[in-house]
Structures are given as C-alpha cells and as structure tokens.
Amino acid sequence: MRRITLLLLAGILLSLCACRSDFETVPSTGDLSFSKDTVYLDTVFTNLSSSTYTLKVYNHSKNDINIPLIKFAKGFNSKYRMSVDGSQGNQGKMFENITLLAKDSLYIFIETTVESDNTTPTEFLYTDQIEFDGGANLQKVELVTLIQDAILLYPNRNADGTIETLPIGNEKIKGFYLDKNDPIHGNELLFTNKKAYVIYGYATVPEGETVTFESGSRVYFHADSGLIVPKNSSIHINGTTSTSDKLENEVIFSSDRQQPDFNYIPGQWGTIWLQNGSTNNAIQNLTLKNATIGLFIEGNNGTTASIKNTQIYNCTHYGIQAKNALIEGQNIIINYTGQASLACTYGGNYKFTHCTFNNDWSSPEQVALYISNYSVGATPEVKALSEATFNNCIIYGSYSNEMLLDKKTGAAFEYQFNNCLIKFSNTKNADYQFDTDPIHYNAIILNKDPKFFNPNINNFNIDDTSSAFAKGNSVYLIPLDILGITRTLPPDLGAYQSKPFPK
Structure with a gap:
C-alpha cells in the first residue's frame, strides 16, 4: 500500500511539472530591454583582440519568450564576435531560438579583432549592430570601436x-x-x-x-x-x-x-x-x-x-x-x-x-x-x-x-x-x-x-x-614652461606658468 501511495505522488508531481515547461514560450514581441543602447569597445589595435565587453538583455514581461534570432547586422562578415549566455552559436555571429525566462536576463559578451588594412587611415571607427528578432519586431544595439593601425x-x-x-x-x-x-x-x-x-x-x-x-x-x-x-x-x-x-x-x-x-x-x-x-x-x-x-x-x-x-x-x-x-x-x-x-x-x-x-x-x-x-x-x-x-x-x-x-x-x-x-x-x-x-x-x-x-x-x-x-x-629661470608658455618674472615654482583655472 505504501508503494502504491508513493507511485501516485510521483505521478502527480510529474503531471504538475508537465503542465509548466521552460520550453513553453511565446514569441518575442520586440519588447526587450538592454543595459546599453551602444556598446563602445574603446581603442583596439589592428591584429590584436580587444577586451571582452558585456551587454545585458532583459525580459521584463510575465511570459517566457523565444528570441528567434540574434545576429550582427553585417552577418558573418562582421569583425565582431559574441557569445550568448556562454553559447558560441554559429561562429559567434548568429544565434537562433534563444529562450529568455520571464523577469529574467541573459548576458552577451562581445569582442573584436580587426586585421590591418593598408587602404584605411591610421585611425578609424568600425561599427556594427546586434540585431534581435527581425521584421516588425526588430531591435538593435549599436557597436562602436576605434581601430588604430x-x-x-x-x-x-x-x-x-x-x-x-x-x-x-x-x-x-x-x-x-x-x-x-x-x-x-x-x-x-x-x-x-x-x-x-x-x-x-x-x-x-x-x-x-x-x-x-x-x-x-x-x-x-x-x-x-x-x-x-x-x-x-x-x-x-x-x-x-x-x-x-x-x-x-x-x-x-x-x-x-x-x-x-x-x-x-x-x-x-x-x-x-x-x-x-x-x-x-x-x-x-x-x-x-x-x-x-x-x-x-x-x-x-x-x-x-x-x-x-x-x-x-x-x-x-x-x-x-x-x-x-x-x-x-x-x-x-x-x-x-x-x-x-x-x-x-x-x-x-x-x-x-x-x-x-x-x-x-x-x-x-x-x-x-x-x-x-x-x-x-x-x-x-x-x-x-x-x-x-x-x-x-x-x-x-x-x-x-x-x-x-x-x-x-x-x-x-x-x-x-x-x-x-x-x-x-x-x-x-x-x-x-x-x-x-x-x-x-x-x-x-x-x-x-x-x-x-x-x-x-x-x-x-x-x-x-x-x-x-x-x-x-x-x-x-627656464624661459618656457612645460606647455611652451613664457614665464613671467619673478617666475612661478614648478613646471607650469600660472594661469586662471577654467570656470
């Protein structure tokens, strides 16, 4: 009798779990929130990897949602790469069917490596976007990097x-x-x-x-x-x-x-x-x-x-x-x-x-x-x-x-x-x-x-x-100070000739 009772309880618990699955999601409706509108990766040097930068994505709704697509606007040609909650996706460029639970968030980690290009100036901006969903629900986060050859x-x-x-x-x-x-x-x-x-x-x-x-x-x-x-x-x-x-x-x-x-x-x-x-x-x-x-x-x-x-x-x-x-x-x-x-x-x-x-x-x-x-x-x-x-x-x-x-x-x-x-x-x-x-x-x-x-x-x-x-x-007297400004007489002490501070 005791065994039967335990089996019945296990069945009830399994049925309750089956009624609520993390895989029961609704499609994303373009209402994601982000920790940043633009991710600035600061200056990086050609042929060297940047540091890793973080973007946090929030689902403030009461529903578990499915994000059908996360990718770079430049696709597989992007010089950026990312991971989404530890997943590398498709070459770090494209991720499909990402689940984001209700009132939860996920992390996106972003890096870049830019190869030297002799046709570019010695300093230039490299930009791209991370796109979420698509069509009418498209949302974007800008990516900006100053590349120095x-x-x-x-x-x-x-x-x-x-x-x-x-x-x-x-x-x-x-x-x-x-x-x-x-x-x-x-x-x-x-x-x-x-x-x-x-x-x-x-x-x-x-x-x-x-x-x-x-x-x-x-x-x-x-x-x-x-x-x-x-x-x-x-x-x-x-x-x-x-x-x-x-x-x-x-x-x-x-x-x-x-x-x-x-x-x-x-x-x-x-x-x-x-x-x-x-x-x-x-x-x-x-x-x-x-x-x-x-x-x-x-x-x-x-x-x-x-x-x-x-x-x-x-x-x-x-x-x-x-x-x-x-x-x-x-x-x-x-x-x-x-x-x-x-x-x-x-x-x-x-x-x-x-x-x-x-x-x-x-x-x-x-x-x-x-x-x-x-x-x-x-x-x-x-x-x-x-x-x-x-x-x-x-x-x-x-x-x-x-x-x-x-x-x-x-x-x-x-x-x-x-x-x-x-x-x-x-x-x-x-x-x-x-x-x-x-x-x-x-x-x-x-x-x-x-x-x-x-x-x-x-x-x-x-x-x-x-x-x-x-x-x-x-x-x-050293006639010019560290900025090349002429010293007055008697001179000030130190490396700077005095000047009014900015208001």
Whole structure:
C-alpha cells in the first residue's frame, strides 16, 4: 500500500511539472530591454583582440519568450564576435531560438579583432549592430570601436620553438633587439608618428646604436614589456610642444590597455631602462604612464641623461629611479608612485629646475623625493653624491613628509634646495633645517598648499592664489614652461606658468 501511495505522488508531481515547461514560450514581441543602447569597445589595435565587453538583455514581461534570432547586422562578415549566455552559436555571429525566462536576463559578451588594412587611415571607427528578432519586431544595439593601425614588435621564436630571450645578469627575459634593417618594418630604431607601435617583451637597442622617437609617436607596451638602452647606446625622444589637450606632438609611452578603466592603473608594463654606460640620452616632451618604474637610469659607468618637458604618472615603484647617474632635468612632473616620484640613489650628479615632484599614492610610506648615497644590499656600498640641486621646484604630496635624505658615512652627500616649496613637518633632524642652514636651503616655502588644479587627474596647473605663484628666483629661470608658455618674472615654482583655472 505504501508503494502504491508513493507511485501516485510521483505521478502527480510529474503531471504538475508537465503542465509548466521552460520550453513553453511565446514569441518575442520586440519588447526587450538592454543595459546599453551602444556598446563602445574603446581603442583596439589592428591584429590584436580587444577586451571582452558585456551587454545585458532583459525580459521584463510575465511570459517566457523565444528570441528567434540574434545576429550582427553585417552577418558573418562582421569583425565582431559574441557569445550568448556562454553559447558560441554559429561562429559567434548568429544565434537562433534563444529562450529568455520571464523577469529574467541573459548576458552577451562581445569582442573584436580587426586585421590591418593598408587602404584605411591610421585611425578609424568600425561599427556594427546586434540585431534581435527581425521584421516588425526588430531591435538593435549599436557597436562602436576605434581601430588604430599599429606596428607590432615582439620576440621571435627560435628553431626549437622557444621564445627569444635576452640575458640580464644571471637571468633571461623575453626580449629582442631592434633591427634597423628589418625586412618587414624597415628601420626599427626610428619610431615615427605614422602608426602606433605595440611592444611585447623588452625591445633592446643594439650596442652603439641610437633609438629615436619622432614628435607625435605613440608606443604602447604589453604587460612585462619595456625598452632597454645598453652600454654605448642612446635614446633620443624628440617630442615637441603640443597646441591642444590631445598632446599631438608629445611622445607617449603607455600601456596597450586603452580602455578608460585602465587610465590610472599603475604597473601595467615594465620600464624604460637606461643601463650602465648608455650615453647622450635626451628626452624631450615625453608623457609616460602606468609603468612599474617610469625611467630606470643606471649610471655606474657615466650614464648621462637630459630630461625636459616630461610627465610621468601612475607607477608602482618610481617615476624616475636613478643610480649614480648624471641627470639634468627641466620642467618635469611626476605623480602617483608607490615608493618615490623621484629617487636619486647610490650617489650621482643631479640638477632639477622648475620641476613638480608630487606623490598622492595612498600610503604614508611614499615620498615625492628620495635621495641616498648608497646601494641597498646585505653590505651597503656608498658612492659620492657630488650634486643634488633643486631650483624653483615643488616637492609635495598627500602626506606630511614628502622628502627623505638618506645618507651613510664614507662618501660625499652634497645637496641644495633653492627657492623650493617643500612639504615636510619633521624638522628636528639636522638635515632638515630649512630656515637655519643656508648651505643646503635658500628661500624655502614650507608646508604651504600649491593649490594644484586637479591632482586626481594629474593636472598640476596653478593660478595666482597658489603659494608657488611668483616665488621663483629669476637666476634659475627656464624661459618656457612645460606647455611652451613664457614665464613671467619673478617666475612661478614648478613646471607650469600660472594661469586662471577654467570656470
């Protein structure tokens, strides 16, 4: 009897389930809702896949519906591809009879890869539409992508299938040598402004050669990538002053992740590494963003660098890390770095004029400026700091002490700050006697707000209400500011000539 009762209950449950099936749907009537009317896939480079973008489709009705067709307007010729709730459909282009339950939603994931086309301009929009249903019930979502034609530089594969590497000390890294007679790209030591460049691995200048970047050139680095300038080689970055916010004449080094969400994320690529013995390095009008270390300059064998009108932002360690190098810097801005915006370490010779070193990294351990005369290791080795001079500069940031002088006995430690605005609250140490030590400090403005326009977006303009306004010494004048604007007398501190902020 008990078995019969159980069988009867099972039959009733089965009959109830049969009365309501997920496959009992009504046709879609064109009343779908979407999370976006237009999906912007941002800038992608030719021959490289974009990131994946999401579109959510909603059924707000009380009925389970059947969407007879989801496809691209350009059909199988579309350069987009999609998946619908994990299904790849027909080549990622067409999907038939998609069920969407009442009060439910589904996800569509969209990507694109656009092949290089020499008949197109260097930048262009590629568009398509995702179509739902058809006929009278047709609904569309627009797709828009900015495609930038690019030259891809990357390590080759060896005969055994392994990827080309470079020896760095006792280790090897993925990398390759730039070839001035490359059969595909021509002279890889000359970066022009005709196309963008995307670099995978560490591009390396052959010894004795010079790599040159023309005004307006754009270089995008993949993760764990960068540029190496070895002994007896040089880098010349020949950016010029731009006339608009597009920085059309700047040389720009950045990550190959071009989506807006990645604009301010540090550590997306490696570094520009000027190794020991590289020489006559000249950097002008460079904007560098989102690296691990912006410029890593080693100088045990006399590495020299001239750096002018340069902006470095959002680096996980340093904006500029110098080791016993010889650097002259003018109109430099560095911000948002995990350890120090400028680190002059292991001695060396440095002179910076009209520079803005700021650090708004969210840690009390960071500083805007770090100076030392030794190398870190089990047994620290000291080297002479023969000069570290700062004229008409701003040294500021989000914490109370934005400067660290870290010296050890056994080697010279020569430094001087002239007409600088400095944020520093702990003045008990003998090295920080800003008012009573004229050998090292002259005309210091201490702990006054420079009133930058918007440091959150790396805008360090000032106006006439700034504590840095007209506080510079004309003896150290650089006639033009970082934007090419003529400085008035007495000059403002930092890299910018003051101007009214936009209303």
